[in-house]
Amino acid sequence: xxxxxxxxxxxxxxxxxxxxxxxxxxxxxxxxxxxxxxxxxxxxxxxxxxxxxxxxxxxxxxxxxxxxxxxxxxxxxxxxxxxxxxxxxxxxxxxxxxxxxxxxxxxxxxxx
Amino acid sequence: xxxxxxxxxxxxxxxxxxxxxxxxxxxxxxxxxxxxxxxxxxxxxxxxxxxxxxxxxxxxxxxxxxxxxxxxxxxxxxxxxxxxxxxxxxxxxxxxxxxxxxxxxxxxxxxxxxxxxx
Numbered sequence: 242x243x244x245x246x247x248x249x250x251x252x253x254x255x256x257x258x259x260x261x262x263x264x265x266x267x268x269x270x271x272x273x274x275x276x277x278x279x280x281x282x283x284x285x286x287x288x289x290x291x292x293x294x295x296x297x298x299x300x301x302x303x304x305x306x307x308x309x310x311x312x313x314x315x316x317x318x319x320x321x322x323x324x325x326x327x328x329x330x331x332x333x334x335x336x337x338x339x340x341x342x343x344x345x346x347x348x349x350x351x352x353x
Numbered sequence: 354x355x356x357x358x359x360x361x362x363x364x365x366x367x368x369x370x371x372x373x374x375x376x377x378x379x380x381x382x383x384x385x386x387x388x389x390x391x392x393x394x395x396x397x398x399x400x401x402x403x404x405x406x407x408x409x410x411x412x413x414x415x416x417x418x419x420x421x422x423x424x425x426x427x428x429x430x431x432x433x434x435x436x437x438x439x440x441x442x443x444x445x446x447x448x449x450x451x452x453x454x455x456x457x458x459x460x461x462x463x464x465x466x467x468x469x470x471x
Contacts, residue, residue, distance in 0.1 A: 243395075245395070247395075277462075282464065282465075283464050283465075284357070284359075284444050284446075284462030284463050284464045284465050285396070285444070285462045286462070287460070287461075330395060330396065332396075339386075339401045339408060339409040340386070340398035340401065340409065340411075340412065341396075341398065341460075342398070343388075343395035343396040343397070344395050345393070345394055345395040346395055
């Protein structure tokens with residue numbers, strides 16, 4: 242039962258352009274959402290988060306948007322850089338929970 | 354300030370053998386989480402432990418898998434009588450002692466142990 246879904250397994254973007262990674266979830270009890278970035282042979286590293294009381298959170302080149310009614314969130318990276326090439330995981334949690342529910346990841350390639 | 358340390362990085366076991374995966378949390382972190390990533394899948398929660406206590410093991414397979422986090426030493430994920438389907442990347446994460454997961458910075462993950470069962 243995949244409660245967090247990333248339907249695009251891969252995405253290619255030209256350097257300097259915007260990367261938009263999408264994530265959908267099914268459980269309305271999720272309160273917190275995070276994006277993790279993962280390079281090969283490394284563990285995921287935290288990138289940015291958003292609480293369900295907000296619809297946008299920005300950190301430098303990274304912005305996460307949350308649409309609760311659509312149960313959808315997205316990560317925008319602008320401008321994209323070659324070093325952003327990695328697998329990006331969306332994750333969600335419940336306020337009272339002990340775990341994150343992860344999507345299957347989107348592999349981003351930024352072409353120089 | 355060392356991060357979450359996992360060892361070994363790679364582990365090869367024959368079917369029926371035991372696998373022991375170790376995780377040392379970040380300094381000052383007393384909460385440990387184990388996740389498994391099967392090929393072509395996202396990370397799946399397995400177990401959440403505090404020192405000497407299993408808090409949530411809802412993601413652990415019912416048989417052959419066990420986890421501990423003793424008062425001294427690393428957390429251990431133990432898989433008995435491994436089968437080919439156990440081949441995966443196993444990630445450990447830790448968080449500070451104030452409890453639970455944090456939306457502000459998530460967990461800190463280790464680099465994982467890649468288990469291959471032949």
